[in-house]
Amino acid sequence: MHPKKPFSQACDNNKGPILDTLRQVFTAPTTVLEIGTGTGQHAVHFATHLPHLYWQTSDHPNHYQLCQPWLIDAGLPNIGNPIALNVSQEPWPLMEFSGVFSANTAHIMAWHEVEAMFAGVGRGLADSAVPENEERGQFCLYGPFKYNGDFTSASNQSFDQHLRSHAAHMGIRNIESLIELAQSHGMVLAQDRTMPANNQLLVWRTTTEPEAL
Template identity: 60%
Template sequence: MDIAIHYPLFKGWNMHKDKPFSQACENNKAPILEKLAGVFNQPGTVLEIGTGTGQHAVHFARHLPHLVWQPSDHPRNAQLCLPWLSEAALANINPPLALDVMADDWHRLPAIQGAFSANTAHIMAWEEVEAMFRGVARILPTGGRFCLYGPFHYSGQHTSESNERFDRSLRMQAEHMGIRDMQDLERLGRSAGLVLDEDFGMPANNRLLVWRKA
């Protein structure tokens, strides 16, 4: 199954000044940056899975100059971020990589010290979420962090009416999508060798989950 065709629809992308644009990225980039600055406080390379428009990559690389940001996305979307990256011309952003989480080619990625992904787990099929966790765990060094941003359930319960509506709209659009439950994610993390270190509350009923490779 190819999930790439769903990404523009569910990430709310459109064109603005000849660049792909996501209002959600504009809204959440500052609060996410505040947390990432504490999590990724040492020099190193951070892999972003599902870079999308590139707005996050530019914002985080600009404000975290001690990091090298490595954008990646599904092969059909990997070049979408180029207008933002080219305009920013930041020395600490690498060219984007094509990454299909289901493919067995994680070994070809550059050495990383951390990983980040925003608003992907509810768009991917569950099998792809599993593959993402396994792949990240495979390439993270011991103690490396994986930050996952988005809306999540707790013990099968929605955290807000807006998240319930969002979950319903996702499932109406495609059967494989939907907000993921924290219990399932914690089990998945443990099976992959990732321990949940932090669960930060974020604006608009979102969370930032920080996993550490044990």
């Protein structure tokens, strides 16, 4: 094992349940862009178990190298070296993807960054051709969310307070606000899957007819 591999217990706990959904969503060979890769544990797990995908890692320019120890240790042919991507930058360094995955980012980013993430994802999915047997470009967003302003658990409410006490721009997002935002960028909520530990996996799908590969 690489001595400096960063480790997230939450990633280790949720990688199995997330994989079960990704298997059903990303069925055809394609490039999946991961936004906010973090430690790289998710990237290695998903690329190992979904070898038909090319998993393109990325993170904020201040953190994008963090995942390197996991990627180097795994040595997988279907993981792309991390690219520096701040969702607020224009243009994005990579726009060729027909799938997107992001975990635990929407409550860390400021709202204007969440807006930029949906704008960039919507643009990229609209511009990229989708694999032949998939209907639409898809964006899987994992994390805790609120419904009509209500938390799904007391622990999520405490987590939200904890986030806001550290930085006012952070906080658990309302799903209704995300639905509205997604619509303005050509995406609809296709699935909302309840996951362990009071999290959700939201699957957004483009609404326009894609061009086949």
